[in-house]
Amino acid sequence: MKEALKLDHTDDEEDVTKAMEGLAVAPPPPPPPPEDVPEPEPEPEDEAPPATIAPLFVVGASVFIPRSDGSTAVGTVVDYFPETGTCTVEIGEPGSGKRKRVEQTKLKEAPPIEAPLPTAEAGGAKYPIGASVYVLRSNGEETLATVKKYEPTKKVYVLDLGKGQLKQANEKSMRAADDEPPPPPPP
Numbered sequence: 001m002k003e004a005l006k007l008d009h010t011d012d013e014e015d016v017t018k019a020m021e022g023l024a025v026a027p028p029p030p031p032p033p034p035e036d037v038p039e040p041e042p043e044p045e046d047e048a049p050p051a052t053i054a055p056l057f058v059v060g061a062s063v064f065i066p067r068s069d070g071s072t073a074v075g076t077v078v079d080y081f082p083e084t085g086t087c088t089v090e091i092g093e094p095g096s097g098k099r100k101r102v103e104q105t106k107l108k109e110a111p112p113i114e115a116p117l118p119t120a121e122a123g124g125a126k127y128p129i130g131a132s133v134y135v136l137r138s139n140g141e142e143t144l145a146t147v148k149k150y151e152p153t154k155k156v157y158v159l160d161l162g163k164g165q166l167k168q169a170n171e172k173s174m175r176a177a178d179d180e181p182p183p184p185p186p187p
Helices: 013-021
Strands: 062-066 072-081 086-091 099-103 132-136 142-151 156-162 165-169 174-176
Touching: 062 086, 062 099, 072 099, 132 156, 132 165
Parallel strands: none
Antiparallel strands: 062 072, 072 086, 086 099, 132 142, 132 174, 142 156, 156 165
16 A cells, blocks of 8 residues: 655645655546437527418419329319418319319319309309409408309308409498499598
8 A cells, every 4th residue: 555645835846746656546437328318309490481382373263183083174273272382173163062182283274164153042142253343341442353252151252353362251341343333542
């Protein structure tokens, strides 16, 4: 066993160094291995908003839709999903209830489908598809629009305001275009 190092306050630095040379200093033991510590989750990066794909067809457009048997059918675009670039298409005449979701790039433009005009007796609609109406806007003005669709379960019309703008409205906010022109806008 080695002798304990004895130093007093009178020893100078050289004596201390000589005394320490004889002592072996062992490195500290390594830390124990970690026990099933899960990897830390990477820091979330600022997520970019989901990419959107511009529509090739507006809601209400007539399109040719490919069928699973290789044939094509005529349908009407009823919804568009910009995140995926897909459309929901109603196959056949409007109101048929047969719907299919398809990538818009697989659709081709078709001539408009001649839909049977809804009547008050048939669907509860006051204005037929294709009718010109004035619709009250949120700013208080009336805008000329064309009836594109009537949804009897909701009692709501889908109106084309022009330039690709569509609006849903109920009969209370509409009137026939041949009634009288709208009042001039407020100054």
